[in-house]
Amino acid sequence: MTITIKAKGRSPIVDHSFTVLLALVLSLLLTMLLIVLIGQNPLIALASLWEGAFGNAYSIGTTFNKAVPLILAGLSVAVGVKSGFFNIGAEGQICVGGLAATWAALTLPGWLALPGAIVAGALAGGVWMLVPAFLKIKRGVSEVITTLLMNYVGLYLLSYFVHGPLREPAAAGTISLPQSPAIPEYARLPLLLPGASRLHGGIILALVLVAVVWLIMQRTTWGYRLRMVGLNPNCTSYLGLNTKAIILSGMLLSGALAGLAGASEILGAQYRLRDAFLPNYGYDAIAVALLAQSNPLAVLFSATFFASLRSGAGMLQRTVGLSSSLVFIIQAIPIIFIACAAGKELLKYFLPAKKGKVIKNEPTADI
Amino acid sequence: MSLLQIFDLSWVAATIRLATPIALAAQGETLSERAGVLNIGLEGVMLNSAFAGVVGAYYSGSPWVGLLLGMLVGALTALILAVASITFRANQIVIGAAINILAMGITGVLFRAIFGLEQQVTVMSFKPYPIPVLSQIPVLGPVLFQQNVLVYLGYVLVPLLTIVLFRTHWGLAIRAVGDEPQAVDTAGISVIKIRYLAVLIGGALGGLGGVSLSLGQLNLFAEGMISGRGFMALAAVIFGRWHPVGGVLAALFFGGADALQLRMQVLGWQVPYEFMLMLPYVLTLLTLAVFAGRASQPKALGENYAREVR
Numbered sequence: 001m002t003i004t005i006k007a008k009g010r011s012p013i014v015d016h017s018f019t020v021l022l023a024l025v026l027s028l029l030l031t032m033l034l035i036v037l038i039g040q041n042p043l044i045a046l047a048s049l050w051e052g053a054f055g056n057a058y059s060i061g062t063t064f065n066k067a068v069p070l071i072l073a074g075l076s077v078a079v080g081v082k083s084g085f086f087n088i089g090a091e092g093q094i095c096v097g098g099l100a101a102t103w104a105a106l107t108l109p110g111w112l113a114l115p116g117a118i119v120a121g122a123l124a125g126g127v128w129m130l131v132p133a134f135l136k137i138k139r140g141v142s143e144v145i146t147t148l149l150m151n152y153v154g155l156y157l158l159s160y161f162v163h164g165p166l167r168e169p170a171a172a173g174t175i176s177l178p179q180s181p182a183i184p185e186y187a188r189l190p191l192l193l194p195g196a197s198r199l200h201g202g203i204i205l206a207l208v209l210v211a212v213v214w215l216i217m218q219r220t221t222w223g224y225r226l227r228m229v230g231l232n233p234n235c236t237s238y239l240g241l242n243t244k245a246i247i248l249s250g251m252l253l254s255g256a257l258a259g260l261a262g263a264s265e266i267l268g269a270q271y272r273l274r275d276a277f278l279p280n281y282g283y284d285a286i287a288v289a290l291l292a293q294s295n296p297l298a299v300l301f302s303a304t305f306f307a308s309l310r311s312g313a314g315m316l317q318r319t320v321g322l323s324s325s326l327v328f329i330i331q332a333i334p335i336i337f338i339a340c341a342a343g344k345e346l347l348k349y350f351l352p353a354k355k356g357k358v359i360k361n362e363p364t365a366d367i
Numbered sequence: 368m369s370l371l372q373i374f375d376l377s378w379v380a381a382t383i384r385l386a387t388p389i390a391l392a393a394q395g396e397t398l399s400e401r402a403g404v405l406n407i408g409l410e411g412v413m414l415n416s417a418f419a420g421v422v423g424a425y426y427s428g429s430p431w432v433g434l435l436l437g438m439l440v441g442a443l444t445a446l447i448l449a450v451a452s453i454t455f456r457a458n459q460i461v462i463g464a465a466i467n468i469l470a471m472g473i474t475g476v477l478f479r480a481i482f483g484l485e486q487q488v489t490v491m492s493f494k495p496y497p498i499p500v501l502s503q504i505p506v507l508g509p510v511l512f513q514q515n516v517l518v519y520l521g522y523v524l525v526p527l528l529t530i531v532l533f534r535t536h537w538g539l540a541i542r543a544v545g546d547e548p549q550a551v552d553t554a555g556i557s558v559i560k561i562r563y564l565a566v567l568i569g570g571a572l573g574g575l576g577g578v579s580l581s582l583g584q585l586n587l588f589a590e591g592m593i594s595g596r597g598f599m600a601l602a603a604v605i606f607g608r609w610h611p612v613g614g615v616l617a618a619l620f621f622g623g624a625d626a627l628q629l630r631m632q633v634l635g636w637q638v639p640y641e642f643m644l645m646l647p648y649v650l651t652l653l654t655l656a657v658f659a660g661r662a663s664q665p666k667a668l669g670e671n672y673a674r675e676v677r
Contacts, residue, residue, distance in 0.1 A: 038480060086460060088407070131652065141655045144460060144669060145605060148407070152598060152648045160641035283464045290461055325475020325590075332469035336451055336462060343456035343671070 020291065023337035031330050038322065045320050049330075052315025053308035059315075061197025065269050067307035068202040069094065069281050072261035074288030074299040075213050076125075076254045081294040082217055083250035084230035089132060089147025090258040091282025092154030093125040097259030098266045099158050100124030102166065102180050102273040105187035105266070113187035118205070118263055125259015126252040128154060133251040137244045143251070151282065159275050166273060180273035189268035200268035207300070209257065214296040216253075226250045258282065287335040290342065306331060378626055379510050386615075386622025387518050388413070388580040392600035393607065393614035394521075394528055395572025399445075400604060401532060402565030403545035403667040406448055407463025409573050410597025411470030416441040416577030418474040421588035422481065424490040430582045433490070434517075434575075437582070441574015442567045444470065449566040453559055456671040467597075475590055492586035493517055517579040521615070524572070528611040541565055545665030548672040558672050576600065602651040608663045621647040 032042035053063045073090040080087035087093075104120035105113050132146035163178045170176035189201035217223035225246045228236050236243045265278055284306055291305070292298035313327035392413055399406050406412070419440035424433030447466055451457040482488050493515035502512040532538040540561055543551045548558045580596065581588050599621055606620070607613025628643035 038476065088460060088464070135652070135656055139656055142664075142669070144405070145601075146652060146655065148598065149602060149648045149652050152595060153645050153652075156641040156645040160639050163641070164639055280468065283468065286461055286464050290458075323476045323479040325472045325479070328468050328472025328475065330472075332465045332472060335465035335468070336447065336457070339457035339461040339465070340451050340455035342458070343451075 019341040020338060023341045024334055026337050027330075027334035030333050034329060035322070035326070038326075040320055040322060045316060045322060045326075048315045048319045049309070049312035049327075051319075052312035055315075057193070057196045058198070059311060061193065061199035063304070063308050063311040064199055064203050066310050067304045068200075068206045068268065069261035069265045069278055070284060070288050070303035070307050071206040071299055072209060072264065073258045073281055073285030074292065074303045075209060075296055076257035076261070077285045077289035078292060078294035078296060078299055079213060079217070079226070079250060079257065080254045081289055082230050083226040083247070083254075084233065085136070085143050085247065085251060085254075087129075087147055087251075087254045087258070088144060088286060089129070089150045089154075089255075089282070090261070090285045091280070092147070092151035093128045093255050093258035094262035094265075094278050094282055095151075095154040095158040095276070096124040096128045097121040097262030098273055098277055099161055099166075099262070100259070101263035101266050102183060105183035106166075106181065108187075110186055113184065114189070114267065117183075117187055117267055118260065121259045121263020121266075122256040123259070125262070126256040128259065129251045129255025133248050136251070137247060155276060158273070158277075162273055162275050168272075178275060182271045183267065187267065188271060189264065198269070202264035202268035205260070205264055209260070210296050210300050213257070217296060222249065258285070261285075284331065287331070287338075290335065291338055293342070376506070376510055378623075378630060381626035381629070382619060382623040383510065383514065383518065384584060384622075385625045386618040387514075387521060387583065388576045388596055389600045389603055389621060390576075390615045390618035391517070391521055391524070391579055392573045392576030392597060393603040393618055394524055394611055395441075395569035395574075395576065396600055396604045397569075397607070397609055397611055397614050398528065398532070398541070398572065399566050399569030400609060400668055401545045401665055402541045402562050402569075403548060403665050403670065403672070404448065404452060404562055404566050404569075405459050405463065405669040406445065406566065406569060406573070407460055407601070408444070408448055408466025408470075408597075409463075409600055410593055410595070411463075411467040412441050412444045412570050412573040413577035413580070413597045413600075414467075414470040414474055414591070414593045415444045416574030417581035417592060418478065418577075418588050419574075420578035420582045421488055421490050422477075424492070424582055425488065428491055430491055430493050433582050434493075434578050437578035438571040438574040441577060442571040445566050445570020445573065448570075449563050452671055453562045453566070456673060459669050459671070471591065474588075478588065478590060487587045487589040489587045490582070492582045515583045517575070517583040520575065521579075524575075525611050525615050532611065542665070544672075545667055548667050552672070552674060562672070573597070573600075599647055602647055605664075606647075606651045606654050608658070609665065610663075617651075620650070 035042040035045045052059060054060055073094060076090050076093070077087050098121065100123065101117040101121035104117040108116040128150060131150060132143045135141040135146050136143045162180065166180040168176045168179060168181045192199045192201060217227065225236060225241060229243060229246050229250070233243050236246060261281065262278065266273060270277055288299060288302045288306055291302035309327050309331050313324040316322050316326060317324040392409055396406055396409055416437040420433035420437030423436030424430045444466060448459065448462050451462045452459045495513050495515050498512040502508045532541065540551060540556055544558050544561045552558050577593065580592065585592065603614050603617035603621060606617035624643055624646045628640045631638055631643070632640050
């Protein structure tokens with residue numbers, strides 16, 4: 001039995017909100033302290049971070065463009081957590097998703113190119129999940145290790161295609177960059193506010209999928225079964241359901257969502273396939289899902305938060321002269337605090353249980 | 368081109384050189400995972416240590432100071448995982464991923480703060496030191512015993528760790544904590560203490576791996592220089608079935624593939640080298656498929672221990 005430290009009368013939602021808030025406040029304080037230690041004014045640094053992320057229409061567009069792959073990959077991890085598995089392979093699924101989408105966009109004719117490329121991205125992400133799924137279901141190997149290993153296979157496969165088969169042909173007497181040719185106009189996700197920002201249609205795709213994933217998880221039998229497996233796989237087996245098939249379907253859904261993250265980035269933002277075109281987004285996605293407690297709707301906000309850090313980083317470097325690497329620290333600190341808070345142990349140092357709950361008799365504190 | 372020309376002694380030497388950082392880091396990770404704590408942040412541990420090693424050597428002029436500082440920083444980086452997951456019971460994977468991100472940030476910011484706009488910093492490093500008699504052995508001598516001190520440290524470390532893990536009470540306790548923490552707790556041994564020790568020493572050894580790259584091999588620090596070697600060490604631990612010797616053999620195998628890949632590029636072969644780089648990960652996946660991981664994986668790997676959760 002898990003003894004939680006929440007006292008009577010306080011709802012889990014309040015507890016969770018408080019937890020996240022506490023973690024974020026602690027992170028902010030620590031980050032500011034860090035900036036002071038480096039010898040800069042933390043308020044100016046944070047202001048420039050904000051300016052870089054939300055200062056004008058253009059930067060807001062960039063922030064949401066960066067949020068698109070984080071939303072989709074965050075959903076991928078969230079679906080996993082709800083269904084009882086940990087997908088740390090979004091990084092690799094993003095790579096193959098982008099790869100397949102680029103290939104489809106360059107190959108398929110006119111009207112078919114865009115939808116075909118989106119589907120190809122999702123399929124590739126799903127296919128990439130087949131190996132970890134097989135190993136988990138048939139051989140009992142933890143997906144934590146296998147999805148991680150598949151990341152590197154995906155990164156090198158992408159690298160091979162970018163340097164080899166998909167590399168842009170060089171003009172006579174020159175050497176081309178290791179990148180694919182630009183995908184044709186008709187295969188691109190349209191810009192939503194041309195002239196004002198680079199915001200592209202991927203955000204609509206992401207919003208739709210947030211709603212779809214929420215509906216699937218909360219309002220369909222499939223989603224109910226996934227969550228049931230996530231809570232207790234024995235339970236579904238006792239009910240006579242095919243637990244393995246349910247796990248497989250959840251893993252494929254998760255892989256497909258991460259594949260879409262790669263596809264939408266190529267089709268909407270970059271137009272060309274390059275080596276590691278979304279570096280570390282797959283790992284950030286874990287943080288996105290964590291901050292959102294794997295709630296699809298909350299993923300929207302936590303992804304935007306992490307995206308704003310990424311898009312504000314450039315401004316931080318330009319105006320304050322701080323290394324843009326500082327943003328990695330600003331990203332990592334809240335992850336650590338929120339993960340600690342989610343472990344239920346951080347909270348008790350800040351929220352003493354209400355009267356009547358005798359913590360000292362519970363052996364939580366002294367282990 | 369005969370095979371002997373490719374798999375010659377300089378290939379063997381390159382294999383050992385390339386395998387060393389992975390092998391050393393894999394020793395630390397083996398210790399940590401045997402105690403049940405999965406350190407996905409090994410990449411970050413190595414990056415921080417590689418940087419600390421260079422900083423130490425830069426200010427003192429001695430690579431030894433760099434080595435000590437590197438191992439200390441490795442342990443400190445692992446301390447984040449220890450406090451977060453063992454004390455606060457945060458998810459080990461999430462914290463590990465955060466450590467990797469954090470290390471990129473810390474090394475990036477400090478690198479710029481200390482060395483300004485340099486792209487990379489070169490320092491005094493560990494030079495190859497031929498062991499007097501042994502290095503005279505024909506064929507093997509020069510390959511095995513004309514290496515730097517960090518490689519020799521590895522020669523000592525592996526048997527030592529094997530003995531500690533499998534022949535001492537302390538090793539038994541570590542393995543028990545990784546398999547059945549409740550049983551250990553019931554026996555009156557502190558799960559917390561053992562896990563802390565294993566993770567911290569594991570971090571120091573991971574740091575040794577990072578230092579062996581920055582001070583033993585490349586003699587420099589550049590941002591992101593670990594470039595996947597930490598993850599390769601994680602793969603080596605699995606491929607080596609959570610045994611110190613297995614981890615070294617796996618690292619040697621990976622190093623050999625890497626050396627081969629470099630050589631094929633130099634020789635201008637048309638085999639895409641990306642597939643060679645993929646090899647360690649594919650082979651580890653195949654191992655998992657064949658041996659079905661569970662048999663040798665610490666049973667409580669990745670699970671935090673809470674006394675009241677039974």
